[in-house]
Amino acid sequence: MNRLWLRISAPVTVGALFIALWALTVWFFALKPYVLPSPIEVAESLWNDGRSLLGSLLFTLGVTLAALAAAVLVGGLIAVLFSLSRLIEISFFPYIVILQVTPLIAIAPLLIIWVHVLTAGAGGGDHPMIALLVCAWIVAFFPIVANTTAGLNSADRNLIALFRLYGASRWRTLWLLRMPTALPYFLTGVRISGGLALIGAVAAEFVAGTGGAETGLAYRILEAQYRLLTARLFAALFLLSLTGVIIYLTLDLISRQLLRRWHESATTGELD
Amino acid sequence: MPRGEFLSLLGPSGCGKSTLLRIIAGLTPPSAGDCRLAVDHTPGRIGFVFQDPTLMPWSTVLSNVLLPFRITRRAGAAERERALAAIRAVGLSGFENSYPHQLSGGMRMRVSIARALVTDPDLLLLDEPFAALDEITRLQLNDDLLELWRERRPTILFVTHSVFESVYLSTRIAVISARPGRISADLAVNLPQPRDRATRSSPAYATMCDQVSGALARAMGAYS
Numbered sequence: 001m002n003r004l005w006l007r008i009s010a011p012v013t014v015g016a017l018f019i020a021l022w023a024l025t026v027w028f029f030a031l032k033p034y035v036l037p038s039p040i041e042v043a044e045s046l047w048n049d050g051r052s053l054l055g056s057l058l059f060t061l062g063v064t065l066a067a068l069a070a071a072v073l074v075g076g077l078i079a080v081l082f083s084l085s086r087l088i089e090i091s092f093f094p095y096i097v098i099l100q101v102t103p104l105i106a107i108a109p110l111l112i113i114w115v116h117v118l119t120a121g122a123g124g125g126d127h128p129m130i131a132l133l134v135c136a137w138i139v140a141f142f143p144i145v146a147n148t149t150a151g152l153n154s155a156d157r158n159l160i161a162l163f164r165l166y167g168a169s170r171w172r173t174l175w176l177l178r179m180p181t182a183l184p185y186f187l188t189g190v191r192i193s194g195g196l197a198l199i200g201a202v203a204a205e206f207v208a209g210t211g212g213a214e215t216g217l218a219y220r221i222l223e224a225q226y227r228l229l230t231a232r233l234f235a236a237l238f239l240l241s242l243t244g245v246i247i248y249l250t251l252d253l254i255s256r257q258l259l260r261r262w263h264e265s266a267t268t269g270e271l272d
Numbered sequence: 273m274p275r276g277e278f279l280s281l282l283g284p285s286g287c288g289k290s291t292l293l294r295i296i297a298g299l300t301p302p303s304a305g306d307c308r309l310a311v312d313h314t315p316g317r318i319g320f321v322f323q324d325p326t327l328m329p330w331s332t333v334l335s336n337v338l339l340p341f342r343i344t345r346r347a348g349a350a351e352r353e354r355a356l357a358a359i360r361a362v363g364l365s366g367f368e369n370s371y372p373h374q375l376s377g378g379m380r381m382r383v384s385i386a387r388a389l390v391t392d393p394d395l396l397l398l399d400e401p402f403a404a405l406d407e408i409t410r411l412q413l414n415d416d417l418l419e420l421w422r423e424r425r426p427t428i429l430f431v432t433h434s435v436f437e438s439v440y441l442s443t444r445i446a447v448i449s450a451r452p453g454r455i456s457a458d459l460a461v462n463l464p465q466p467r468d469r470a471t472r473s474s475p476a477y478a479t480m481c482d483q484v485s486g487a488l489a490r491a492m493g494a495y496s
Contacts, residue, residue, distance in 0.1 A: 158326040161299045166391075167315030168343040176342060180330045262330045262371050 037231035045231040046238065053220060053232075057239050060216035063129060063201040064194075064247065067136030071193050074137075075144030076186065082145075083152035083178060084170070093149075100142040104200055108135050108207040128208055132216070135204030140197035144189040151185025152178045184263050187255040194247045202240065217243075275394075278421055278428045280438035282484065283448030284492050289431040292453075293320075293397045296429065316340055319388030319426070321398045325380035327372040327387075333359060334368040337386045351390075358386040361420060378409035382416070389420065396426045402437070414440060418467060435488060439480045440467060447484070449491035457487035 019039050025031070026038040033041055046053070078096075082089035108131075115131040155177050163173045205218035215223075217236050224233035259265060281289045294300040297320055327336045337355040341347040359368055362382040372380055381401060388396060398417075402410045418441060421428055432438050438445050439461055447457040463476055471477055 156326060158322045158324065159328065161294070161297075162320060162322075162326060162339075163343060164299060165297055165315070165318060165320055166340045166343045172343055172345075176339075177328070180328065183330070262373060264373070 034228040034230045037234060041231040042234040042238070045229075046235040049232055049235060053217070053236060053239055056215055056217045056220045056236070057243060060198075060201055060205070060218065060240070061243055063132045063136055063205075063216065064197045064243075067133050067140050067201060068190075068194055068197040068247075070133070070137045071140035071144055071197065072190060075141040075189070075193075076148055078141075078145050079148035079152060079182075079186075080174070082149045083174070089149065096142065096145060099138060104135055104139050104203050105207060107138070108204050111135055111204075112208050131208055132201055132204045135207075136197045136200035139200035139203075140193040143192040143196065144186065147185040147189030147192075148182050151182025154185070155181040184259055184265065187251075187258065191248065191251045191255060194251045195244060198240075198244050198247060275427055276425045277444060278430065278442045280430045280432055280442040280445045281448055282432060282435065282438045282445055282488060283453075284433065284450045284488075287448045287450035288453035289448060290399050293399050293429065293431055296395075297397055315344060316391035317394050319391065319393035319396045321381075321384050321388045321396070321401045323400045323403055325372070325377075325384040327380060327383055329372050332369050332371055333364060333375070333383050336372070336383055337390050339387055340391050354392075355386075355390050358390040359383075361389065361423075362386045362416065376409075378405055378413060381405065381409075381413060385417070385420070389424065389426075392424065393426055396428045398428065398430045400431050400433070403432070403434075410437075415468070417441065422466060435481055435484050436472075439463070439477060439484055440472065445484055447487045447491050456491040459484060459487060 022036075023039050026036055037045075078092075082093070111134050112128075112131045115134060119130060152174075155173075159177055160173065163177055168176070201216065202218040205216045206222065217240050220236045221233055221240075224230070224236060281292065283289050291300060295302050297318055328339070331339075334352075334355055335342070337358055338347050338351060341351040341355075356368065359365060362385050364379060364382055364386065367375065367379065372383070375383070384401070388398075402413055405413065414437060430438070430441060442461050445457075445459045445461060446455045447459070448454065449456040461480060463471055463474070463480065
């Protein structure tokens with residue numbers, strides 16, 4: 001109880017002190033609002049532009065969550081494929097690494113051209129959201145592939161022997177042994193990917209620029225920068241951080257719920 | 273090896289006892305020669321207990337014991353009954369829905385034994401199952417294993433490097449030497465059945481232990 005109270009009150013105190021110091025600095029040096037707005041001005045901007053910023057937030061959140069879902073699905077499937085065939089794994093893994101280590105910002109323009117051509121060819125007009133989604137997906141799916149593959153391959157050797165002794169098929173071993181073993185690894189991958197998907201969505205939006213009628217938070221930041229509306233820039237930044245924290249906490253909660261019955265990371269120590 | 277026998281393989285570390293068990297179970301192919309068994313390799317005819325309990329941490333005790341049936345999708349009501357009976361036989365009634373992390377080391381080993389017994393195997397292979405347990409738990413599990421053996425009479429092949437354990441449990445002991453791994457002595461243990469606490473303090477037990485120790489010392493000394 002006491003520990004919990006401290007865990008909340010201590011960071012809140014630090015935050016409050018920081019904001020006070022910030023306000024004091026702005027007042028003491030009489031800083032121009034476009035250099036550094038005071039916390040009150042940021043709060044005002046958050047209040048006044050809240051409605052339109054919220055729309056942008058939902059757009060960015062939509063791209064992030066869709067990319068994360070695609071990363072979970074495709075990343076999981078690739079990992080299963082890798083675990084079934086060592087040959088497939090060693091053939092393709094280097095290219096997945098190359099895709100991962102090449103900075104997204106550098107690939108994004110290319111992707112935007114391609115998606116533009118493809119969607120225009122399909123006669124469906126311009127779909128900036130698809131380009132953003134592909135960008136976010138590329139950064140998000142690697143941790144899921146890497147972690148899940150490691151998890152699927154780390155089943156207890158003796159249990160594998162036992163499964164063979166009782167005549168288990170490959171699929172049965174995958175389903176009853178390898179997948180449950182991989183679950184904690186997979187969930188760690190998902191938690192990392194949640195943060196990366198947001199970064200990917202924002203980075204892609206910086207490159208793609210305006211998304212037609214809909215714009216995400218990243219574009220609002222650029223726009224605020226051009227117009228020297230620094231307070232609004234801060235407000236958008238604040239919402240972006242908040243989104244990242246909420247995504248992380250949600251994924252962490254899901255992970256704990258799934259592992260709470262048996263995994264060391266989620267159970268409280270009991271008699272040994 | 274006759275049916276219903278309790279044979280211990282006794283030898284120093286690295287003499288290939290565990291490898292022999294794995295070859296018998298069909299898990300490792302022999303590097304030379306072949307392995308002839310009167311027991312067929314139909315899944316479930318052979319039970320295997322490892323040195324570690326080797327349980328699935330995400331499954332309950334019942335689910336772990338049901339594993340041999342779940343693997344071949346045969347876990348119906350009858351199998352459930354058999355699993356519950358096996359859990360009762362190892363003295364874990366009431367823990368069916370516990371998870372392995374909630375159990376002590378000895379209890380986990382019991383779950384592992386119940387899982388090996390649930391298919392009512394003809395041959396039970398035990399690879400130093402009690403080596404990692406404390407002395408009190410170990411003695412208790414020795415007695416429990418003997419009782420299970422008396423009731424169900426599977427053929428048991430028990431790997432150990434404890435002289436006392438092998439004499440107390442077995443009807444026969446094969447002493448194996450290291451490098452090259454050979455059976456260097458084959459001793460019948462003619463202590464009266466059923467064995468219990470009184471057996472451990474009998475002079476016949478002491479004599480037998482001495483005899484087996486001597487055979488083990490010769491097996492180790494001959495090649496080192």
